[in-house]
Amino acid sequence: MSPKASTRVARGIITFLFIYLATPIVVTMIYSFSTSWVKTILPNGLTLKWYSELVASPEFMAVLLRSFSLGLLTTLIAMACFLPVVFYANVYNPQVKSHLRFITVLPFTIPGIILVTGLIQLYAELPIPKIIILVLAISLLSLPLTYQALDNAFIGRDFRAMFEQALVLGDSPFKAFVKVIIPNIRAGVLVAMLLTFTSAFGEYVLTNLLLGGNFETLKIYMYRLMRSNGQASSVLTTIYFIFLAFISLILILIMQHYSAPHKSTKEGAKK
Amino acid sequence: MQSDFLQIQGLGITLSGNNIIKDMSFKVRRNTLTTFLGPSGSGKTTVLRAIAGLNTEVSGKILLDGEEIQSRSANQRNIGMVFQSYALFPNMSIFDNVAYGLRVQKKSNDVINKEVMAMLQTVSLTNKKDAYPDQLSGGQKQRVAIARAMVLKPKLLLLDEPLSALDAKIRVSLREQIREYQQKLGITMLFVTHDQGEAMAISDDIVVMNEGKVQQQGSPMAIYAQPENVFMAQFIGNHNLLTGTQLQQLGLTTASGQSLVADTHYVVRPELFSPEATPEATAIAGQMTTCSMLGDRVQYHFMSDAKLPLKVELLNHSEPLKIGVPLTLYLDPAAVHPVGPANAE
Incomplete structure (x- = not known):
């Protein structure tokens, strides 16, 4: 096959895949703006009614707040627990990294139902609220993403020497960590936070199995809405998709921002 | 102070x-x-x-x-x-x-x-x-x-x-x-x-x-x-590490003002050999076998008539010595320094 022909074939495959993936999203978006769309090629009319109804609904605001809180809390816990561990492993004990890599893959291999059953059996007798078990479990589930993003941030610089240098210059370990380590791994920390937040924000399996209707999050609400109101459900899907696209855009911008040469210099010049 | x-x-x-x-x-x-x-x-x-x-x-x-x-x-x-x-x-x-x-x-x-x-x-x-x-x-x-x-x-x-x-x-x-x-x-x-x-x-x-x-x-x-x-003798600078017996074979009888001890190691720095005679120096006959230019100095490998190889360094201020031609080098015994028993290496 000539190079031109192979390029054409490749373009054709990519275009097909793009259409295959984008069509349901586009159709859902159009459906969310339609007055009604049954047995016709195009919707009968366009309206913002479903959006205004959903945004005005106290139920929607409540689930949004719950999902946001869950995402925020999970992110904070994941950072507070894993950042010092990743710092220690990279700076003081690189041998432990092979064990950490193995542990971080475990959440991928354990199905949600088994994890929930195990957690309930383990903590059923203890006076721990299930919401705390849920937050900790989601933090653990996000470990593969959090660990990898944080671990990558420690590549390429002698962080041990920088940290020890700050100590020798008279700083305490905590302040040295905050002033010297954090600013130089901030890209990795931001990426890890966004990924953790997004995975917790959209979590469904654990929340549904562990708390069910007692703690309705955005995803659970979305599935409930799907059974009762198609348009409202498509509005929620559209909003959720835009939210994810926005997070992805931020991630791309962060990566571009910090991979630019002499980034720190440009930043410093603005000070 | x-x-x-x-x-x-x-x-x-x-x-x-x-x-x-x-x-x-x-x-x-x-x-x-x-x-x-x-x-x-x-x-x-x-x-x-x-x-x-x-x-x-x-x-x-x-x-x-x-x-x-x-x-x-x-x-x-x-x-x-x-x-x-x-x-x-x-x-x-x-x-x-x-x-x-x-x-x-x-x-x-x-x-x-x-x-x-x-x-x-x-x-x-x-x-x-x-x-x-x-x-x-x-x-x-x-x-x-x-x-x-x-x-x-x-x-x-x-x-x-x-x-x-x-x-x-x-x-x-x-x-x-x-x-x-x-x-x-x-x-x-x-x-x-x-x-x-x-x-x-x-x-x-x-x-x-x-x-x-x-x-x-x-x-x-x-x-x-x-x-x-x-x-120390081996780590710092170039050196010739020789036993008392080997120095005796070269014709020396003393080192740093003391009699040679057969089982002791002695260090001789390569630059302490001289092609010119001095009253205190011991003459060592032999010939140069290799020559390396180091810029300010020239490094030679010298094979003594007693069949002991020596490293020699001379300042690069005249014509290099000829390889394979019999010549005599001179070494002041006061410059030979004992460094310890031969089995300490």
């Missing part, structure tokens, strides 16, 4: 359960530049880190200006350190890097500005104060690291192979600058290197280390001319 400013007494260091350093003792005089010299893996950096307070499992005593400091944390020792990798903070400008320690000490902005600028002037980097570490050359980064450590006026400044990542020309120029800063500011420095030329060039004293033990401490001249054991 120069007193023993830093005293290491019976130092032991354990890393990951292994005793890396056992019962080590040495002293550093006030306002001097002492070099810690040894082959890679000899434990130099480990000892330096213990003095800085960066190793946790340390036994023995570390006395700085008469005070025991071994139980103090790194941020309470008033010791500066320059790391091999410079360890500049990439998120801070050169000014902020140098000002870091002063800010930790909560000095006023006026004082910080004055002291940082003075230090940047000392290291000729005032024009780079707003630059960031990524914009500097290796030599400039190293000067920033030195300035950052010196601006705090530490009691002791530790330098861990600060020149190892630089090319040869910059290394020579920077080592001279470090010596100049040390003398100008009157700082006591402990400088780690594996480069003996570097150590010889800038030190008041040299502590030579091997396999976690101090082999010898003394001035560069004493370390070179009077090595105390076989390792």
Whole structure:
């Protein structure tokens, strides 16, 4: 096959895949703006009614707040627990990294139902609220993403020497960590936070199995809405998709921002 | 008067359960530049880190200006350190890097500005104060690291192979600058290197280390001319290591004014051979077998008539000696130095 022909074939495959993936999203978006769309090629009319109804609904605001809180809390816990561990492993004990890599893959291999059953059996007798078990479990589930993003941030610089240098210059370990380590791994920390937040924000399996209707999050609400109101459900899907696209855009911008040469210099010049 | 400013007494260091350093003792005089010299893996950096307070499992005593400091944390020792990798903070400008320690000490902005600028002037980097570490050359980064450590006026400044990542020309120029800063500011420095030329060039004293033990401490001249054991004779400079019996075969009867001992090793530096006779010298007949041009010197391999190969170095100021032609070299027995029993190698 000539190079031109192979390029054409490749373009054709990519275009097909793009259409295959984008069509349901586009159709859902159009459906969310339609007055009604049954047995016709195009919707009968366009309206913002479903959006205004959903945004005005106290139920929607409540689930949004719950999902946001869950995402925020999970992110904070994941950072507070894993950042010092990743710092220690990279700076003081690189041998432990092979064990950490193995542990971080475990959440991928354990199905949600088994994890929930195990957690309930383990903590059923203890006076721990299930919401705390849920937050900790989601933090653990996000470990593969959090660990990898944080671990990558420690590549390429002698962080041990920088940290020890700050100590020798008279700083305490905590302040040295905050002033010297954090600013130089901030890209990795931001990426890890966004990924953790997004995975917790959209979590469904654990929340549904562990708390069910007692703690309705955005995803659970979305599935409930799907059974009762198609348009409202498509509005929620559209909003959720835009939210994810926005997070992805931020991630791309962060990566571009910090991979630019002499980034720190440009930043410093603005000070 | 120069007193023993830093005293290491019976130092032991354990890393990951292994005793890396056992019962080590040495002293550093006030306002001097002492070099810690040894082959890679000899434990130099480990000892330096213990003095800085960066190793946790340390036994023995570390006395700085008469005070025991071994139980103090790194941020309470008033010791500066320059790391091999410079360890500049990439998120801070050169000014902020140098000002870091002063800010930790909560000095006023006026004082910080004055002291940082003075230090940047000392290291000729005032024009780079707003630059960031990524914009500097290796030599400039190293000067920033030195300035950052010196601006705090530490009691002791530790330098861990600060020149190892630089090319040869910059290394020579920077080592001279470090010596100049040390003398100008009157700082006591402990400088780690594996480069003996570097150590010889800038030190008041040299502590030579091997396999976690101090082999010898003394001035560069004493370390070179009077090595105390076989390792020292072999590690410092070029050498001919010969037994008393071998020297007798060459025609010598004494060394350093004493009778030769058959089972003792003696060191003869290659540059101590001369093609010209002197009244005290012993004549050694033989011929040159190879010749290497070293620039200012010429290095030969000489095969004596007694079939003992010798390394010879002569200044490159005349025609090179001819290879394979019989000739006589002269060696003053006073220049032959005993270094210990033959089985100590």
